Amino acid sequence: MDEPGPSRPEAGARPPYRVLSHTADTGIEASGRSREELIANAARGMFALMYGPDPGDADEAVTFTIDSCGAEDLLVDTLSELLFRSETADLAFFRFTVEGSGNCRLQVTATGRSVDGLDLAGPPIKAVTYHGLEVIHDDGWRARIIFDV
Amino acid sequence: MDLHRIGDATWEIPRTGGMRVPGRVFASEALVRRAADDQALLQVANVAHLPGIVTASMAMPDIHWGYGFAIGGVAATDPAEGGVVSPGGVGFDICCGVRLLGSGYGAGDFAARRDRIMTELARRIPRGLGKGSIASPGLVSDVLRTGAAAAVSAGFGTEADLERCEERGTSRDARPDEISDKAVQRGSSQLGSLGAGNHFLEVQVVDRVVDAEAAAAFGLSEGMVCVMIHCGSRGLGHQTCTDWLKQMGSAMARYGITVPDRQLAAVPVESTEGRRYLGAMAAAANFAWANRHILAHEAREAFATAFETAPERTGMDLVFDVAHNLAKLEDHDVDGRTTRLCVHRKGATRAFGPGHPDLPDDLRGVGQPVLVPGSMGTASWVLRGIDHNPAFASAAHGAGRVMSRHKAKKRETGHQVREALEEAGIAVRPGSVGLLSEEAPYAYKDVDEVVETCERAGLAAPVARLRPVGVVKG
Numbered sequence: 179m180d181e182p183g184p185s186r187p188e189a190g191a192r193p194p195y196r197v198l199s200h201t202a203d204t205g206i207e208a209s210g211r212s213r214e215e216l217i218a219n220a221a222r223g224m225f226a227l228m229y230g231p232d233p234g235d236a237d238e239a240v241t242f243t244i245d246s247c248g249a250e251d252l253l254v255d256t257l258s259e260l261l262f263r264s265e266t267a268d269l270a271f272f273r274f275t276v277e278g279s280g281n282c283r284l285q286v287t288a289t290g291r292s293v294d295g296l297d298l299a300g301p302p303i304k305a306v307t308y309h310g311l312e313v314i315h316d317d318g319w320r321a322r323i324i325f326d327v
Numbered sequence: 328m329d330l331h332r333i334g335d336a337t338w339e340i341p342r343t344g345g346m347r348v349p350g351r352v353f354a355s356e357a358l359v360r361r362a363a364d365d366q367a368l369l370q371v372a373n374v375a376h377l378p379g380i381v382t383a384s385m386a387m388p389d390i391h392w393g394y395g396f397a398i399g400g401v402a403a404t405d406p407a408e409g410g411v412v413s414p415g416g417v418g419f420d421i422c423c424g425v426r427l428l429g430s431g432y433g434a435g436d437f438a439a440r441r442d443r444i445m446t447e448l449a450r451r452i453p454r455g456l457g458k459g460s461i462a463s464p465g466l467v468s469d470v471l472r473t474g475a476a477a478a479v480s481a482g483f484g485t486e487a488d489l490e491r492c493e494e495r496g497t498s499r500d501a502r503p504d505e506i507s508d509k510a511v512q513r514g515s516s517q518l519g520s521l522g523a524g525n526h527f528l529e530v531q532v533v534d535r536v537v538d539a540e541a542a543a544a545f546g547l548s549e550g551m552v553c554v555m556i557h558c559g560s561r562g563l564g565h566q567t568c569t570d571w572l573k574q575m576g577s578a579m580a581r582y583g584i585t586v587p588d589r590q591l592a593a594v595p596v597e598s599t600e601g602r603r604y605l606g607a608m609a610a611a612a613n614f615a616w617a618n619r620h621i622l623a624h625e626a627r628e629a630f631a632t633a634f635e636t637a638p639e640r641t642g643m644d645l646v647f648d649v650a651h652n653l654a655k656l657e658d659h660d661v662d663g664r665t666t667r668l669c670v671h672r673k674g675a676t677r678a679f680g681p682g683h684p685d686l687p688d689d690l691r692g693v694g695q696p697v698l699v700p701g702s703m704g705t706a707s708w709v710l711r712g713i714d715h716n717p718a719f720a721s722a723a724h725g726a727g728r729v730m731s732r733h734k735a736k737k738r739e740t741g742h743q744v745r746e747a748l749e750e751a752g753i754a755v756r757p758g759s760v761g762l763l764s765e766e767a768p769y770a771y772k773d774v775d776e777v778v779e780t781c782e783r784a785g786l787a788a789p790v791a792r793l794r795p796v797g798v799v800k801g
Contacts, residue, residue, distance in 0.1 A: 201365050201392040202728045251573075258569050265562050266512050293456050298759045300732065301524040301801075302456065304565040305419040308572065308589035309394035324394050326419045326565075327524050327732070 195223030198322065203307075204300065205324035213249050214284070216319035217256050218274040221288065224257055224306075224325065225264075225271050230299035232272035236291045240267070247282040249313040253321055256286055257306045265302075268293050301327040328368040330359070336388070336784040337717075340368060345587070346375035351383035352390060353718060353784035355776060361729055362390045362397075370397040373587045377402060378595070379410025381661050381668065385718045387675045388780035389727030389772065393418075395590030398674035398728075401721045403659065404596065406669055411584065411593035412601045414575060414608070416671030417654050419568040421608055422615035423559030424493075424650035425676075425698040425724075426623055427709065430630065431642025432552040434532045437796055440633050444530065445754045445797050447629035452528055452622060454521035454801035455758025461519025461621050467511060467563075467614070470518060471503035474613030475620040475648075483519075483624040484645075490687045491645040493677060493695075496616040502606025506563070507570050514563025514614055519621035523758060523801030525766055526558040528626065529700075530754075530797035531707060538790040541693045541711045545646050547791050554626045554643065555707060555793070557700055559652065560615035567611045571604045596656075596669045605654065612653060619648055646709070647696035651676045651724035659719050670719045678712035678722040678787045697722045697787045699778060702771035703763070704748045706794050708778045710787035722787035723778070726771040735770040754797040766800065 198205035206223040210216030240263055246255045260271060271290035278284055303325040313321045330352075333339045338359050340350030350371040352359055362368055367390050374396055375384035381403050390399035395415035404410025437444065453459035462470075462481070469477035475496025479486055489495045521528060533551045536542045547553070560567075575592040578600045579585070584593060594600045623645065627638040634641065654671045661668070679686055679695040686695055694712035699722070701707045710722060730738075739747075741763035748755050748763075757763050781787045 197733060199731045199733060201367075201731055202398055203394060204732055255573070262509055262513065262566060296456070298456060298523070298762055301762060301765065302522070304524075304562075305569050307394040307415075307419075308576070308592070309415075311589060326394060 194219035214276040218276045221274045229270040239289045244284040352386045365392040367392045367397040379404035387723040389723040396673040400673040403668040406596035413593035415590040418652040419565045420559035421564035422612035423652040426556045426619040426648040427646040428554040444633040449756035464515035470617040471610040474616040478617040492648040498609035498612040501609040505607035510566035517561040528799040531793035534794045535792040541790045564611040675721045680712045680714040701774035704768040726774040730770040732765040758801040
């Protein structure tokens with residue numbers, strides 16, 4: 179069973195992400211008009227699960243490249259890299275720019291702020307799982323991702 | 328899902344499709360019904376596809392939906408027959424486990440100094456968001472090699488503690504060189520920290536002893552104040568699993584292995600990748616053994632400060648430390664033949680029975696202590712391993728969730744949960760009040776039923792019940 183997430187879609191449009199129900203862990207269904215928008219929205223969803231909505235004061239940007247092939251691997255590797263950077267730099271990310279370069283490379287910029295003073299909206303996500311991972315490309319892009327918390 | 332009752336508390340999922348063995352769930356009727364509500368039973372069936380799996384894909388009474396393996400999943404593979412190791416069968420929190428300390432104090436002693444003890448614990452135990460650890464990053468490289476023993480050498484805890492740890496707190500096959508720089512970076516500022524989610528440090532009181540002989544051997548008596556610590560390998564373990572899942576995903580094809588869920592990615596134990604993963608997993612396990620060891624040291628310091636005495640005079644001896652997320656090479660009987668197996672326990676506790684050579688001398692007569700924490704605010708149990716365990720010497724690891732975090736949060740706020748706990752006489756020191764509702768007692772199964780089912784299924788025997796009086800959470 180799916181549960182409504184924190185984002186409100188425009189009429190007729192898919193929400194950028196919504197929360198999926200899972201007994202022990204947590205997950206999201208993300209969507210986007212392109213593969214890159216899908217991955218950016220999935221990143222928004224993942225950090226919103228932990229830190230809630232964008233507080234509006236994020237001004238610290240990190241940029242990195244992901245080299246993987248296929249939408250599933252690009253998605254999982256991007257989210258995993260963001261978790262690594264968040265945890266080691268004590269940053270919560272809220273805004274994301276993802277640019278593709280062929281099937282096997284992404285350039286990602288994430289903008290965040292220090293976790294100091296932030297309340298957790300949900301438990302910290304330990305990792306991105308492959309369980310039930312689905313990336314669907316039809317009239318747009320959709321993905322289901324379960325996180326270990 | 329087709330499910331047949333084959334014993335008082337044992338159910339079988341018959342082999343279908345690519346399943347190499349049947350599924351076997353140890354559960355009461357009520358517990359197995361709950362497991363059927365989500366994808367947990369399907370996950371038991373999926374694990375039965377793993378190459379080299381023997382006897383059955385099993386699940387403990389606290390089974391619930393996980394990722395890849397069900398939580399509570401046990402799978403043993405035979406390396407000599409191409410048996411595989413699956414990082415997903417260990418999980419991201421490698422060697423997550425539970426440690427229980429006894430004490431020289433009774434419930435009245437705790438009540439008299441409750442606020443001081445809880446304030447000291449809250450001040451000393453790093454938890455929740457952000458950096459903060461008891462040990463320095465410089466200790467991490469030693470810890471990856473020798474686990475809790477490295478922590479003892481650095482002045483945390485005592486040599487005697489090691490006797491009461493699974494594997495003496497040191498996974499000997501560790502290969503720290505297989506731990507990535509990223510994993511070390513994540514872990515270096517977290518050695519001696521609790522984390523968040525369902526991890527906790529609880530002060531508990533033994534409220535019932537049901538096996539006096541075993542309780543005495545374990546150092547437990549009615550009315551004794553105890554400290555239970557539940558946590559694992561923190562970001563170092565999470566990153567190690569992430570790294571190896573990716574590598575195994577691409578290596579699998581070389582061995583002609585396919586799995587029904589990518590999270591079950593696996594390679595033969597006797598392959599280069601298999602041995603390298605087990606070495607990395609053991610190094611991450613060493614981090615977890617040491618992490619719990621250092622937190623226990625700090626708990627002793629907190630009690631010593633509160634009681635204005637020396638830590639060694641608190642009587643806070645280690646009852647036992649057990650892991651519930653590991654894959655281990657162990658000897659078990661398969662069709663009447665002793666066979667070296669790779670036993671995956673994903674949310675399941677090792678439960679060696681009496682006489683097992685790996686038990687410390689003073690516990691060999693009664694069996695291994697098995698620690699089954701309840702949910703926050705409910706009882707926990709100490710059990711003991713028994714002879715003829717039908718699940719490769721495994722038992723439950725906790726109460727097991729029954730409600731999603733989202734639903735739990737909607738039912739009550741964190742403040743309401745805290746109030747209810749305080750009214751029940753349980754002091755709560757959360758890192759984040761808002762998260763308390765996700766871990767509320769109503770989100771979990773009844774731990775007493777899980778323990779009773781362990782006994783009925785022949786997995787382990789109850790020894791003592793502990794009730795919480797203080798909770799420190801992330």
